[in-house]
Amino acid sequence: MSALAANHAGIRRWLWAVAGLVFLMVVVGGATRLTGSGLSITEWKPITGALPPLSTQAWAEEFAKYQASPQYQILNNGMSLGEFQFIYWWEWGHRQLGRFIGLVFLAGFLVVALRRLLPGRQLAILFGMGLLLGLQGAIGWIMVASGLQPGMVAVAPVKLTLHLTFAGLFFASVVAFATWLTPLRRPETAGSAAMAWLLLLLTFVQIALGGLVAGSKAGFTFNTWPLMDGAVVPPGSLLFAQQPFWENFVDNVALVQFNHRLGAYVLFAFALWQLWWLKRKAPQSSAAKRATVIAGMVTAQAALGVATLLLVVPLWAGLAHQALAFAVLAMAVEHVTRTGAQTADAA
Template sequence: MSIALNQPAAAPALTANHAGIRRWLWTVAGLVFLMIVVGGATRLTGSGLSITEWKPITGAMPPLSAAAWAEEFAKYRASPQYQILNNGMSLGEFQFIYWWEWGHRQLGRFIGLVFLAGFLVVALRRLLPGRRVALLFGMGLLLGLQGAIGWIMVASGLEPGMVAVAPVKLTLHLTFAGLFFASVVAFATALTPQRRPETAGSPAMAWLLLALTFVQIALGGLVAGSKAGFAFNTWPMMDGALVPPGSLLFARQPFWENFVDNVALVQFNHRLGAYVLLAAALWQLWRLQRAAPRSSAARRARAIAGIVAAQAVLGIVTLLLVVPLWAGLAHQALAFAVLAMAVVHLTRLAARRADVV
């Protein structure tokens, strides 16, 4: 993102417009963050397959009568998840999981409306240069694609013999949510004036941290999708060893299936990703503390290292406690807090070299 951060004092109208755009973008980012938490709760409560149809418009209305509830329950009873996993579920139990999924979908619709409304104001009033409006339009397409991926994910869990969504498609859904969230945070950050110019820090290192954060979020998606967090609930040992034997990690055929469906390898990769990300965050902190300990970059590096360390500890606690709801949600939320901080850090460092309005 290469929007100038130091606007001249002689342009109050432009500054005011940017302030409004920033408020809109940070609101969208906050809603997406909330969506991540609600989505995690929907998954952990087993609610994601309770609505078996995708109706982007009419689906916004929930059942409003006993007959409508009976019809929705009948559709769910025809699903593999009910027949294999939840046979005998009462209507009240179904309503509990239904409301979680319904709320998740409505929040997605609301985010889409908020983004669309803000985009139309920016575009019609020409509050930003055309290329920035085009970038916002692309972000809107990414948001729409995310909704479609969400349904593709749900549809995978409605296939015969399935009781949950496919891990790869859940990971894709989570990763695209991260991409949209990151783009909103980057755009908002780039429009925010800096109090002091950047004097230290390497964009290359910031890019590495951001890439590692995305990889770790994707690995976490595979853990969630395969329910790998409910196995091997010890640390630092895993199945009695720091590095489990290859016969456990690569027990499936074909070989590539182990990376998405073998809970041992899926969890082990997520552990390794956490170690690498923490090491990178600490390495960046060490370098900046030595070079410019009072710089803005160093302060952000301290914050990033601190929150990555907290996330690692929370991940261990979540594993040892066998993924209670509160810990699973906190772990997912903190992952996106790390992502937001990594994006802000990179955007600030990249803007130091930018030289446009």
């Protein structure tokens, strides 16, 4: 692996550029959601949709399409053309960035494949990552379409969560591949691969729970901490007020927020426990240093989450919270990749 890594600096730069673009996409997507812009474009045109309205008539036609949507009729009735253009440009920019990411990934993949810069197995992995990226685009439209159904003023929380989770999966795959191709500066004592994988799993679960919070706008309620509705654990009559029972986990803002809080506590505690364990076993190892960084980032993310809740989700805090979540994810992926490689080498 070290010889392969040393010979492919160009591939690494390409992958890290893709990862950076996806990170930016997550932030732009968060801004699109928080500004209420996600349903401003009511059609999915993968090719021709790249062009925005270029005339007064074209803008009038786009506005008329939005005026026919449930969100306009129920929530934004009376919106001016200027106000519509504001939310339109956010959604248009979000979609263009997605197209750009697709083109950058495709161009890089074609160069790698045509010049046979990687073995067949690694090419197959890159191809699968490309399919995942394409699927993510399709899920994005499915999410938008859910918000255009009669009576809807926002996208379905489950589909928003699916969109965010698949973005995380693609981002994680790119970071893992780039990390795998990056040579180690020095050998390190192997950490616990199982512990690293569990941390990554908890991070993914917490991001998904955050997606449900975002989709249901649960962050705009119960804006106190550490108590929630006056208690550490709200009563069951509040957490499970809806029928059927399972709908509480996606549509009941009380349970959705409570689960996100629990996920944060578990992730925070595990990050600190992993740090203690690695510092005790191999205090000078790279694994221990990564665990230190991860624990610090998780602590900052927890504090930012509390601040976002108490401030009732201002735009800057919501975006920072989402961005830091993906930074934690990147570190967790690097931790798994490095720990796994060292464990394999030791075996």
